[in-house]
Amino acid sequence: MSELFAALADPALGLRGRLQAGADLSKITWFRTGGPADLMFQPADEADLVAFLAALPAEVPLTVVGIGSNLLIRDGGVGGVVLRLPAKGFGEVEAIGRGRIRAGAAASDKRVAAVACEAGIGGFHFLHGIPGSVGGAIRMNGGANGVEMADRLVEARALDRRGGAHVLSRADMGFSYRHADAPEDLVFVSAVLEGPEADRNDIRRAMDEVQHHRETVQPVREKTGGSTFKNPPGTSAWKEVDRAGCRGLRVGGAEMSALHCNFMLNVGEATGHDLELLGETVRRRVHETSGILLEWEIRRLGRFAPGAEVEPFRP
Numbered sequence: 001m002s003e004l005f006a007a008l009a010d011p012a013l014g015l016r017g018r019l020q021a022g023a024d025l026s027k028i029t030w031f032r033t034g035g036p037a038d039l040m041f042q043p044a045d046e047a048d049l050v051a052f053l054a055a056l057p058a059e060v061p062l063t064v065v066g067i068g069s070n071l072l073i074r075d076g077g078v079g080g081v082v083l084r085l086p087a088k089g090f091g092e093v094e095a096i097g098r099g100r101i102r103a104g105a106a107a108s109d110k111r112v113a114a115v116a117c118e119a120g121i122g123g124f125h126f127l128h129g130i131p132g133s134v135g136g137a138i139r140m141n142g143g144a145n146g147v148e149m150a151d152r153l154v155e156a157r158a159l160d161r162r163g164g165a166h167v168l169s170r171a172d173m174g175f176s177y178r179h180a181d182a183p184e185d186l187v188f189v190s191a192v193l194e195g196p197e198a199d200r201n202d203i204r205r206a207m208d209e210v211q212h213h214r215e216t217v218q219p220v221r222e223k224t225g226g227s228t229f230k231n232p233p234g235t236s237a238w239k240e241v242d243r244a245g246c247r248g249l250r251v252g253g254a255e256m257s258a259l260h261c262n263f264m265l266n267v268g269e270a271t272g273h274d275l276e277l278l279g280e281t282v283r284r285r286v287h288e289t290s291g292i293l294l295e296w297e298i299r300r301l302g303r304f305a306p307g308a309e310v311e312p313f314r315p
Contacts, residue, residue, distance in 0.1 A: 079303060102190060229241070
């Protein structure tokens with residue numbers, strides 16, 4: 001990594017973004033846990049990102065992260081290069097007419113909802129309650145309150161590992177519940193979204209309802225990663241977690257919230273190991289109770305610390 005760092009930091013390459021070795025990833029995740037990145041790059045803008053991708057050897061692993069709200073970094077850190085798009089350069093949001101919005105991948109979901117409200121564009125109230133970014137919402141088909149990104153996306157702009165640009169339509173994305181089939185090596189940089197014309201007061205009321213519900217039933221002021229597991233067909237993840245007796249279950253400094261038991265919390269000095277072991281313990285207990293195999297919604301990345309591996313539960 002030292003040779004790669006030197007090559008990418010060479011002034012002749014002309015990169016204008018921020019390149020760090022050993023970047024502390026615990027500072028960018030809402031859980032506040034996890035080991036370092038071998039290298040982390042935050043590009044200045046899309047042109048800078050194109051130059052970086054063109055210079056990055058194809059064999060070097062590249063991991064894209066966003067706001068870090070739905071992310072568990074393991075204690076051994078992340079190998080290769082972690083790419084994080086900053087709001088400055090990738091966070092612009094603007095109404096572009098005909099009920100459409102153009103948003104950068106680093107724009108917060110909440111910001112998109114606010115711009116849509118101001119422009120009288122309905123159907124974006126659900127984003128007001130999702131503490132993530134547009135890029136993450138595209139990659140995982142983020143949704144809430146009966147609406148998801150698949151309902152709003154017109155097209156997404158992405159770069160491949162060589163810096164080549166691609167525009168993907170809604171059909172190209174292969175959306176399903178909390179999932180998109182778009183190639184994993186694509187880096188989303190922006191999107192065009194659309195919704196119906198609506199009264200601003202009605203939009204604001206819908207956003208207020210989302211906010212009230214979130215503050216009432218979710219531990220929004222805790223160190224959490226949001227919904228831990230995807231909802232299984234025909235039921236809710238929290239109901240199955242509760243039925244298995246896992247509400248308030250604790251491993252080290254990690255705990256399933258007593259307020260909303262599909263939320264995992266860092267209630268002390270939890271490690272990535274504590275959190276992942278708690279999640280796998282819940283998955284096992286739920287399967288033993290109901291026969292349902294819960295799927296992680298939280299994205300888990302990186303290497304385990306030596307001697308602190310977590311085996312995924314398999315029936």
